[in-house]
Each structure stands twice: as C-alpha cells, then as structure tokens.
Amino acid sequence: MIIIDSLTRIPDDFAPSVVTLGNFDGVHLGHRALFRRLTSIARTEQLQSVVCTFYPHPLKVLAPDNAPLLLNTREERRRLIAASHVDWLIEIPFDRSFAQQSPAEFVDKVLLNRLAAQKLVVGYDYAFGQGRSGTPAFLRDFCAGKGVAVDIVEPVSAAGTPYSSTRIRQLISAGRVADVLPLLGRHYNLYGEVVSGFQRGRELGFPTANISTEKELIPAPGVYVVKVRHGDLEYGGVVNVGYCPTFGCHDLSIEVHLLDYSGEIYGEKLRVYFIERLRDETAFANVNELTVAIAEDVLKARQILQRVQVVQYSEYLPSNA
Ligand SMILES: Cc1cc2nc3c(=O)[nH]c(=O)nc-3n(C[C@H](O)[C@H](O)[C@H](O)COP(=O)(O)O)c2cc1C
Numbered sequence: 663m664i665i666i667d668s669l670t671r672i673p674d675d676f677a678p679s680v681v682t683l684g685n686f687d688g689v690h691l692g693h694r695a696l697f698r699r700l701t702s703i704a705r706t707e708q709l710q711s712v713v714c715t716f717y718p719h720p721l722k723v724l725a726p727d728n729a730p731l732l733l734n735t736r737e738e739r740r741r742l743i744a745a746s747h748v749d750w751l752i753e754i755p756f757d758r759s760f761a762q763q764s765p766a767e768f769v770d771k772v773l774l775n776r777l778a779a780q781k782l783v784v785g786y787d788y789a790f791g792q793g794r795s796g797t798p799a800f801l802r803d804f805c806a807g808k809g810v811a812v813d814i815v816e817p818v819s820a821a822g823t824p825y826s827s828t829r830i831r832q833l834i835s836a837g838r839v840a841d842v843l844p845l846l847g848r849h850y851n852l853y854g855e856v857v858s859g860f861q862r863g864r865e866l867g868f869p870t871a872n873i874s875t876e877k878e879l880i881p882a883p884g885v886y887v888v889k890v891r892h893g894d895l896e897y898g899g900v901v902n903v904g905y906c907p908t909f910g911c912h913d914l915s916i917e918v919h920l921l922d923y924s925g926e927i928y929g930e931k932l933r934v935y936f937i938e939r940l941r942d943e944t945a946f947a948n949v950n951e952l953t954v955a956i957a958e959d960v961l962k963a964r965q966i967l968q969r970v971q972v973v974q975y976s977e978y979l980p981s982n983a
C-alpha cells in the first residue's frame with residue numbers, strides 16, 4: 663500500500679480507481695466489510711483501490727470539545743488499512759480551510775479529478791462536509807450525472823448491533839474489553855514504552871512495567887487480564903489502569919505485571935492486549951491488603967489465560983482477510 667499524506671503528492675497520472683471515504687477509526691469489522699467490497703470491485707473492474715481519509719480527525723479541528731478519543735493512533739490506522747490489501751491510502755491533511763469546501767467541490771476536485779474515481783464505495787451512514795450534507799444520497803445524485811456509480815454498503819452487524827466506532831468506544835470506556843472483540847475483530851490493545859514509576863512494585867513483590875502510550879482511548883480504570891507482546895515474545899499479565907488510590911497518585915497510570923518474567927525492560931516497547939476485566943481499582947487500607955489482592959488477581963489471570971489466544975487483525979475471520 664502506498665501512503666500519500668498531501669494532496670499535492672498524488673501523481674498526475676493517477677490510474678482509474680475505486681474509492682472509499684471515511685475516518686475508519688478502529689478499522690472494525692464494518693470497515694473491513696467495506697474494504698472487502700472495495701478490493702473486490704478493484705479486482706473485477708481492474709481499478710486501483712483507494713481509501714481516502716483525513717488526518718487529524720475532522721472533529722479534532724472543527725469541534726475539539728466534541729471530538730472522540732480515538733481507538734487507533736495514526737500509525738495503527740495505517741497498518742490496519744494496509745493489512746486490508748488496499749493499494750493506496752490518501753490521508754488528506756484536514757484543516758479549517760480544507761473544511762470550507764462544499765461536498766460537491768471536494769468530490770469533483772479530489773475524488774473525480776485527482777483520484778480518477780470511476781466508482782465510490784461508502785457506508786450507509788457516512789456523511790461529510792458542512793452540516794454533514796455529503797450523504798450517500800448526495801453522492802449518488804451528484805455522481806450519476808458524471809457516469810460514476812456509488813455503491814452504498816448496508817449496515818453490517820453482529821447479533822443485531824451494527825459495528826460502530828462509537829459503540830466500541832463506549833464499551834472500552836466502560837471497561838467492557840471482552841465485549842469489543844466481536845465488533846472490533848481483535849483484542850483492544852495499546853502500545854507504548856516502559857518508563858520508570860515510583861519503584862514501589864518491586865517492594866510489593868509484583869514489579870510493574872509502567873506504560874507510556876500515545877493511544878487516546880484507555881479502558882476504564884480497573885484491573886484487567888492481559889497478554890503482552892515484547893518483540894516476538896508473548897507473556898500473560900495483569901494490568902492496573904488507574905490512580906493507585908492506595909498510594910494516592912494524581913496521574914493515570916497503566917502498570918502491567920508480566921507473569922513468569924524477571925529482568926529489566928525500561929525503555930522497551932510493549933503491546934498490551936486487553937482480554938478480560940477482573941475488578942475495580944480499590945483504595946486498600948494498607949499495602950498488605952493490596953498485595954493479597956494482586957496475588958488473587960494473578961491466580962485468576964492464570965486460569966483465564968489458559969483458554970485465551972490473542973486475536974489480532976490477521977487471526978480474525980481469516981477466510982475474509
Ligand atoms: C494486578 C494489579 C492490581 C492492582 N490493583 C491496585 C488497586 O486496586 N489499588 C491500588 O491502589 N493499586 C493497585 N495496584 C498497584 C499499582 O498499580 C502499582 O503497581 C503500584 O502502585 C506500584 O507502582 P510503581 O510501579 O509506580 O512503583 C495494582 C497493581 C497490579 C499489578
């Protein structure tokens with residue numbers, strides 16, 4: 663997949679394409695259905711497949727107070743879209759002046775002229791532009807006169823609930839990490855560097871790697887069973903997300919204790935996959951009670967981890983890629 667992060671870098675001789683448009687935060691199973699439609703049209707009609715999106719997320723620019731905390735970093739979104747076998751990713755730099763354009767201008771200038779779109783694929787509820795006037799119906803009407811077909815993908819759902827970034831964000835914010843698997847198609851995870859904390863973990867008998875991450879949406883405070891990837895190695899683990907009320911910290915921390923590991927990993931990068939929530943974070947009366955609780959968390963985690971495999975992008979619905 664070729665990534666273009668500026669409109670001026672789109673080649674002048676861009677070959678005829680089929681384009682989908684959206685924010686694709688999460689790259690969940692609904693997005694993946696859209697990408698499958700896109701790549702299948704590209705194959706049968708010998709077009710290039712193009713995902714056209716924006717960076718930053720438009721709401722971060724237009725209404726920062728209402729902008730969602732995102733499920734993916736920019737880098738993660740790129741990797742996930744690349745894994746969907748798309749030919750091109752166009753990440754349009756989104757700013758206020760770009761937002762001034764009408765949907766008609768944008769479709770004409772960017773999609774039809776620069777990207778040589780012969781066909782568009784959009785989700786049933788996608789809308790862009792001022793007042794969300796760039797609806798699928800608008801696209802269909804506008805493009806009809808130009809000989810460009812618009813394929814509107816109907817809601818794809820799991821057990822009656824349409825896949826939705828908003829729904830996934832709500833579940834993660836509520837700590838329901840196990841419930842997002844059938845919507846997201848993989849275990850929610852975050853990536854980050856191990857930084858030093860207050861050095862209390864070792865004294866408790868449970869050293870914890872303190873993760874500093876660029877991920878915006880962190881699961882609700884609480885204790886979770888996790889799997890952790892460190893390079894090619896995989897560990898089971900327990901993580902505490904929160905403010906360590908027993909000690910009274912001010913900043914949110916993500917502290918993971920790796921099972922059956924000892925060594926130094928400061929400065930290393932870990933990816934933490936959230937498997938199941940165990941309990942709320944608690945203000946214990948003393949350090950002893952905290953240590954007993956962590957030991958119980960570890961026992962439960964070992965049981966749960968016996969029957970769990972990490973589901974990443976490529977492991978889910980392999981026949982559907
Ligand atoms: C599985 C697990 C559960 C934890 N639960 C709590 C808790 O409920 N309340 C709390 O105050 N600290 C809890 N902690 C402790 C803190 O997350 C943290 O590990 C401890 O304060 C050490 O911090 P440090 O690594 O910055 O020294 C838990 C830690 C682990 C590993």
Ligand SMILES: Nc1ncnc2c1ncn2[C@@H]1O[C@H](COP(=O)(O)OP(=O)(O)O)[C@@H](O)[C@H]1O
Nearest residue numbers: 858859860861863864869870871920926927928
């Ligand atoms: N099983 C383990 N899980 C997590 N970190 C471990 C483990 N064993 C050793 N470590 C190391 O110990 C460090 C954490 O020790 P800790 O006393 O909790 O200090 P800190 O306050 O810096 O997090 C980790 O960053 C890592 O280098």
